[in-house]
Amino acid sequence: MTAYVLRRTGGALLVLLLLSVTVYALFYVAPGDPAKLACGPRCNAEQIAQVREQLRLGEPLPLQYLHFLQGLVAGRDYSTGTGVLHCPAPCFGLSYQNDQPVAQLLASRLPVTASLAVGAMVLWLLLGVGTGLLAALRRGGATERVLTVLTLTGTATPVFITGLLLLMIFCATLQWLPFPTYVPLTEDPEQWAWNLLLPWTTLALLESAKYARLTRSATLETLAEDHIRTFRAYGLRERRIVGRHALRGALPPVVALNAVDLGTMFGGAMLTESLFGLPGIGRLTVESVRTVDLPVVVGAVLGVGAAVVLAGAVADVLYALADRRVTLP
Amino acid sequence: MTAPLTRAPATAEATADPLVELSDLTVTFPATGGAGAVRAVDGLSLTLRPGGALGIVGESGSGKSTVAATLLDLHRGTGARTEGGVRVAGTDVLAASEAELRALRGATAAMIFQDPLSSLDPYHSLGDQIAEVHRVHRPGVSRRAARARAVEVLDRVGIPDAARRARSRPHEFSGGMRQRALIAMALACEPRLIIADEPTTALDVTVQAQILDLLHTLRTETGTGLLLVTHDLGVVAGSVDEVLVMRGGRAVEHGPVAEVLGAPREPYTRELLAAVPRIGTARENPPHAGAEHTGEGRADGPARPAATVTVTDRTPDPAPDGADVAAPLLEVHGLRREFGRRGPLGTALGADRTVAVDGVSLTVAAGETLGLVGESGSGKTTLGRMLVRLLDPTDGTLRYRGRDLSALGERALRPLRSELQMVFQDPVSSLNPRRTIGESIADPLRATGGLDDATVVRRARELLDRVGLDPAWYHRYPHEFSGGQRQRVGIARALAPGPRLLVCDEPVSALDVTTQAQVMELLAELRRDLGLSVVLIAHDLAVVRAAGDRVAVMRAGRIVEEGPVDTVYDHPRHPYTQGLLAAVPVLDPREAAERRALRARA
Numbered sequence A: 001m002t003a004y005v006l007r008r009t010g011g012a013l014l015v016l017l018l019l020s021v022t023v024y025a026l027f028y029v030a031p032g033d034p035a036k037l038a039c040g041p042r043c044n045a046e047q048i049a050q051v052r053e054q055l056r057l058g059e060p061l062p063l064q065y066l067h068f069l070q071g072l073v074a075g076r077d078y079s080t081g082t083g084v085l086h087c088p089a090p091c092f093g094l095s096y097q098n099d100q101p102v103a104q105l106l107a108s109r110l111p112v113t114a115s116l117a118v119g120a121m122v123l124w125l126l127l128g129v130g131t132g133l134l135a136a137l138r139r140g141g142a143t144e145r146v147l148t149v150l151t152l153t154g155t156a157t158p159v160f161i162t163g164l165l166l167l168m169i170f171c172a173t174l175q176w177l178p179f180p181t182y183v184p185l186t187e188d189p190e191q192w193a194w195n196l197l198l199p200w201t202t203l204a205l206l207e208s209a210k211y212a213r214l215t216r217s218a219t220l221e222t223l224a225e226d227h228i229r230t231f232r233a234y235g236l237r238e239r240r241i242v243g244r245h246a247l248r249g250a251l252p253p254v255v256a257l258n259a260v261d262l263g264t265m266f267g268g269a270m271l272t273e274s275l276f277g278l279p280g281i282g283r284l285t286v287e288s289v290r291t292v293d294l295p296v297v298v299g300a301v302l303g304v305g306a307a308v309v310l311a312g313a314v315a316d317v318l319y320a321l322a323d324r325r326v327t328l329p
Numbered sequence B: 001m002t003a004p005l006t007r008a009p010a011t012a013e014a015t016a017d018p019l020v021e022l023s024d025l026t027v028t029f030p031a032t033g034g035a036g037a038v039r040a041v042d043g044l045s046l047t048l049r050p051g052g053a054l055g056i057v058g059e060s061g062s063g064k065s066t067v068a069a070t071l072l073d074l075h076r077g078t079g080a081r082t083e084g085g086v087r088v089a090g091t092d093v094l095a096a097s098e099a100e101l102r103a104l105r106g107a108t109a110a111m112i113f114q115d116p117l118s119s120l121d122p123y124h125s126l127g128d129q130i131a132e133v134h135r136v137h138r139p140g141v142s143r144r145a146a147r148a149r150a151v152e153v154l155d156r157v158g159i160p161d162a163a164r165r166a167r168s169r170p171h172e173f174s175g176g177m178r179q180r181a182l183i184a185m186a187l188a189c190e191p192r193l194i195i196a197d198e199p200t201t202a203l204d205v206t207v208q209a210q211i212l213d214l215l216h217t218l219r220t221e222t223g224t225g226l227l228l229v230t231h232d233l234g235v236v237a238g239s240v241d242e243v244l245v246m247r248g249g250r251a252v253e254h255g256p257v258a259e260v261l262g263a264p265r266e267p268y269t270r271e272l273l274a275a276v277p278r279i280g281t282a283r284e285n286p287p288h289a290g291a292e293h294t295g296e297g298r299a300d301g302p303a304r305p306a307a308t309v310t311v312t313d314r315t316p317d318p319a320p321d322g323a324d325v326a327a328p329l330l331e332v333h334g335l336r337r338e339f340g341r342r343g344p345l346g347t348a349l350g351a352d353r354t355v356a357v358d359g360v361s362l363t364v365a366a367g368e369t370l371g372l373v374g375e376s377g378s379g380k381t382t383l384g385r386m387l388v389r390l391l392d393p394t395d396g397t398l399r400y401r402g403r404d405l406s407a408l409g410e411r412a413l414r415p416l417r418s419e420l421q422m423v424f425q426d427p428v429s430s431l432n433p434r435r436t437i438g439e440s441i442a443d444p445l446r447a448t449g450g451l452d453d454a455t456v457v458r459r460a461r462e463l464l465d466r467v468g469l470d471p472a473w474y475h476r477y478p479h480e481f482s483g484g485q486r487q488r489v490g491i492a493r494a495l496a497p498g499p500r501l502l503v504c505d506e507p508v509s510a511l512d513v514t515t516q517a518q519v520m521e522l523l524a525e526l527r528r529d530l531g532l533s534v535v536l537i538a539h540d541l542a543v544v545r546a547a548g549d550r551v552a553v554m555r556a557g558r559i560v561e562e563g564p565v566d567t568v569y570d571h572p573r574h575p576y577t578q579g580l581l582a583a584v585p586v587l588d589p590r591e592a593a594e595r596r597a598l599r600a601r602a
Helices: A002-029 A034-039 A045-054 A061-074 A102-137 A142-156 A159-173 A189-223 A226-233 A238-266 A270-276 A281-290 A294-322 B064-070 B098-104 B126-137 B143-156 B175-187 B205-222 B233-237 B257-262 B267-275 B295-300 B380-387 B410-417 B437-448 B453-466 B471-475 B483-495 B513-530 B541-547 B565-570 B575-583 B589-601
Strands: A076-079 A084-087 B020-029 B038-048 B053-057 B081-088 B109-112 B193-197 B225-230 B242-247 B250-256 B328-341 B352-365 B369-373 B395-400 B420-423 B501-505 B533-538 B550-555 B558-564
Touching (some): A002 A294, A061 A076, A102 A142, A102 A238, A159 A270, A226 A238, A226 B109, A238 A294, B038 B064, B064 B193, B126 B143, B143 B175, B205 B589, B225 B233, B242 B257, B242 B267, B250 B257, B267 B513, B369 B380, B453 B471, B483 B513, B513 B533, B541 B565, B550 B575, B558 B575, B575 B589
Parallel strands (some): B193 B225, B369 B533
Antiparallel strands (some): B020 B038, B242 B250, B328 B395
């Protein structure tokens, strides 16, 4: 297990390194002068030159990249002319917009994205796995049909339509729910949940059909296995067979897929966050792209990459824990 | 055919209500896909007295497993139509409510299935699974008491250190131990009837003997009735009082085991018996099983008149039993194969290696058949694959006609590949289901290159004819064939490139006895006509006795004994060989009982 984790971590670092090269190159090689962007639209030539000096943009690109890596590991100091701005490790650079260290920016947005992702996950698991189970066991029943249509429609409809519809119905017309604003969990858990309910539902609808299908096929597959026949032949009730034996067998793939999805979600659900005005990582990324705030974009992409790679590894470990016949290589 | 269905045993129990009573049972499976409705059981009647043991014997498709499942009405809800009378321990099974049926299942009549690995839940510990079944039928029992009961029955079936092992999951057990665990589950609620559906088919012969002995002991000690379903006549001989031979859903013959096996009245029973390879008799040409009587045989047919086909451009080695025999075709020395992970930089540190073949040396002469026997895990398949270089040896030399193959790279080896061919065990999974059988046979011909397409197709058709199949079936797909026919296709494919050496890995273990006999006959004939050398890998000792010249007995990656077939079988020197031979089921019930007594004393 330890060896596996070590090897997997090494692999993950390699992936992230490659990703960082790609992203770094992509943005800094792209047309447009970073110094001009960093300085702002009202800068004169002299100020731009000064910024170029501060950011060491005059150096050859490989050297710039090395400094970037160095900053990631050890932190970095930027001289502002009047003083020194310290950017602690991991340093992705300073935002062009407000000179804040990117890592700090990302960290401030993380609770929002985490709240959104984890809550939505609970909902999509309930909805998806529930629908899948019903579809496997009571095929053609009224509840199953309604749920299947609901999940499929949720997946087929773009988030901004589902979200807007929900907003219109529950906030504008019925006025059951407040228009979502983010309230930190530590401040008021109840308001936190009420405000996030619609974003959660929107995301859950988007993801649930996938889980419904996966659960359905995995459950049907397990139900056809010999050991289910054994327990039928030993007089177990169908409910118990499904709950204890069939569902257990269907679970590992669901767990594995879920870990990956959650990892991706930590990169921010851009549309959902933007739609509901939630200040999460996704929204930060969108804004940064719009304002060409390159360090933030690079930092966000690497952050998402790290989350996905980590989720993949977690999925593997969870799979091995869920199915003891699997040994990690 | 009307067999006497109830023989009145002269015991007091005969007057009691029968434990199992089937009258005029018919089971019909609904039409699926292209196939019409199938009548799997057709007007079967039988009775089993309390504490009695009945064996149901038949080939695949005879309906024997369907009968076993009907006793617990496992077909309920599947769309199968079950008609007739089914009474088990006084319960009218077909009319029983769901609750009554659940009470019957496991508590009154418990079933043991063929494949103990897939028949147990991989996610829960064995103890939990047994405890769960126990608690279903004894609702008042606490979780703790049920666990204790699980440990008790696991101990009862001979699982060492049962309290600890009860916490293990099925995959942590060997095949034999799993089957013991399944029997333990059956015992958990002290049933009056145990239904065993092919309980030992997936097991090695020594383990099979242990399981059959265990069932026998349990039966004599607890007075449980036994219904044993099997395709293996040797299995019923020592385990039951009465035998019912089934074919096409009907009873062919029914009577005391000694009579049915000793003096069968029906031709079909005689045919089944004749097809069973004997371990006790010296080698002879296998009897020609009357193929026209079997469902398999109708399509499979006796070998067609052998068209004289030159399968290869090269003529077979002249006089394979002449002077050439002395020069070995294949000679291996110190062959070794390890699997698993090496430690960093090739060190042993942190390495997790399994030695599958551990220094094997042997020779195969031209035109000779070498049998390779051993239990599962003994390394015989790994060895067989190395002989044709499907696997690279970790160490050792492999000389083929004087050339050292173990040192050759894949490119240098390619011209020799066609001379070393393999026939695989499972004719279903070793043929590509999406290619016609003709294409499958043509593939290796195309791979040799230099043949135009018309020649390739002509050759493939000749090969079909050669293995006793209709050349017109070139365009058919594997699923359209029976197991025996598919294995013939596998053989034709192996013959296509014109091999000198054929490694057959369990070529008949997936087949019924009558089909087995036909395929073995084909192999013998091919060997004779083409002067092939054959390495015959089999766990079935009798198959090797009938077909082999020499035999090598493998255990834990090593050859423990080697010699001419008759010498090894009649005068085994190594204790392991002696144990293997003693465990082989015999067809004579009296001898089976004697052997069991011997084993019990040992």
